Amino acid sequence: xxxxxxxxxxxxxxxxxxxxxxxxxxxxxxxxxxxxxxxxxxxxxxxxxxxxxxxxxxxxxxxxxxxxxxxxxxxxxxxxxxxxxxxxxxxxxxxxxxxxxxxxxxxxxxxxxxxxxxxxxxxxxxxxxxxxxxxxxxxxxxxxxxxxxxxxxxxxxxxxxxxxxxxxxxxxxxxxxxxxxxxxxxxxxxxxxxxxxxxxxxxxxxxxxxxxxxxxxxxxxxxxxxxxxxxxxxxxxxxxxxxxxxxxxxxxxxxxxxxxx
Numbered sequence: 001x002x003x004x005x006x007x008x009x010x011x012x013x014x015x016x017x018x019x020x021x022x023x024x025x026x027x028x029x030x031x032x033x034x035x036x037x038x039x040x041x042x043x044x045x046x047x048x049x050x051x052x053x054x055x056x057x058x059x060x061x062x063x064x065x066x067x068x069x070x071x072x073x074x075x076x077x078x079x080x081x082x083x084x085x086x087x088x089x090x091x092x093x094x095x096x097x098x099x100x101x102x103x104x105x106x107x108x109x110x111x112x113x114x115x116x117x118x119x120x121x122x123x124x125x126x127x128x129x130x131x132x133x134x135x136x137x138x139x140x141x142x143x144x145x146x147x148x149x150x151x152x153x154x155x156x157x158x159x160x161x162x163x164x165x166x167x168x169x170x171x172x173x174x175x176x177x178x179x180x181x182x183x184x185x186x187x188x189x190x191x192x193x194x195x196x197x198x199x200x201x202x203x204x205x206x207x208x209x210x211x212x213x214x215x216x217x218x219x220x221x222x223x224x225x226x227x228x229x230x231x232x233x234x235x236x237x238x239x240x241x242x243x244x245x246x247x248x249x250x251x252x253x254x255x256x257x258x259x260x261x
Contacts, residue, residue: 008089008114011164013037015064016090018057024064025092026125034090062248063196066256067163068093070246074192075101080157082188084109084149086139087165088118095122098129105156109137109148139165139177149184157190167198171224175238182239185261193240193259200226228255235259 010033017034019025071093074080081104085094088108098106106129108118115136122128137144152158160181166174178193185191200223225231228245235243235257243259 008117010037012089012114014056015060015164018060019064019090019092022061024096026095028121028125029090029092031090059251059253062251063254063256064091064163066246066248067161067194067196070192070194070256070258071097071159071161074157074159075104078157078190078192080159080190080192081105082152082156083107083159083161084145085161085163086137086145087162089114089164090118090121091163093161094132095125095128098132100129102129103131104129105131105152107133107135107148109135111138112136140173142180145180145184149187152188154188156188158185158188159192159194160185162195164196166195167221167224170222174224175234178235178238178240182259182261186239191261193257195257197225197231197245197255197257198223198253199228199231199255200224231255231257
């Protein structure tokens with residue numbers, strides 16, 4: 001989950017370790033920082049779970065698996081065979097999907113420091129599929145994504161994935177980012193955008209969780225849009241032709257966006 005800074009966030013380490021724990025990643029993706037953070041948070045998460053509250057691990061798994069399901073649908077049912085995951089961090093989704101789908105082209109795009117760390121991690125892991133690669137990208141650069149996707153095949157379609165990214169930016173920045181994503185996808189015969197999104201709900205549990213997450217990442221987590229209708233309208237205004245917000249079955253803390261140009 002890289003932002004403008006080259007520093008790797010605590011959540012990148014934590015999530016990387018969670019994916020390994022649950023069989024969603026190669027052990028090479030687990031960092032010492034992630035192990036320590038998971039150990040430190042375990043008592044707090046146990047208490048929250050015991051009283052019926054959310055846990056960070058459960059929330060992360062719910063959104064990650066739903067994005068996986070939607071990406072699988074785009075590949076297997078709609079024939080899209082190219083993926084760009086922006087700010088992939090220590091996620092092993094590209095590693096997993098290219099092993100499962102050898103014909104898939106999967107580009108993980110991150111800031112230079114995170115991209116180089118990802119390359120080192122991949123060299124220690126079991127081999128990814130032949131279509132996997134890591135590229136450097138600043139998501140706030142107005143033309144960087146256009147330049148990246150210019151080398152892909154319009155006939156093969158494209159999925160753009162962001163996970164754990166958009167709520168670190170204010171609404172104006174997110175709207176501009178979505179416009180760039182929609183513009184990039186219009187180059188392709190078939191396209192999808194998949195992302196998690198926290199809404200600006202009045203629900204106490206959601207707001208308390210977001211405040212705790214802000215403290216954990218040592219930065220502000222922005223809540224965008226009052227409800228699903230407002231979020232959908234923002235996506236349509238950004239240039240998408242269709243947008244659906246999915247609710248993961250096991251948590252109400254987050255929505256997963258599925259949009260098409």
